Amino acid sequence: MNWDQIEGKWKELKGKAIEKWGDLTDDEVDQVAGRREQMVGLVQQKYGRTKEEAEREVEEWHRGL
Template identity: 40%
Template sequence: MKTNTKLKIEGSWKEIKGKLKQKYAELTEDDLMYEEGQTDELLGRLQRKLGRSIDEIKEEINRL
């Protein structure tokens, strides 16, 4: 599952970022900052901010 999430993030991050911002107004640009190869760091920030598990966040990203 990690590989699918990573590919989805790298392939269409701008679109995913916009959808996450619409759904979670509390997310800031800093929360959603992503650089190639930094998937785990991004997921950790989202986990802390949203209070959800990494697996839940990955599943949601894959559904977007």
């Protein structure tokens, strides 16, 4: 699944994002709306990760979908 597909199915997939990153709120995940860079930035900010760590984490989540 590519990121265009993720954006299109975000309402279905946002629950999986909240499962992985339990500190994220529904509103925060809604604002991401399936956009990769926003997801990376949110994980980076919320969990204090470096950009590289957040990118790796989001990519691992993406591959698991």
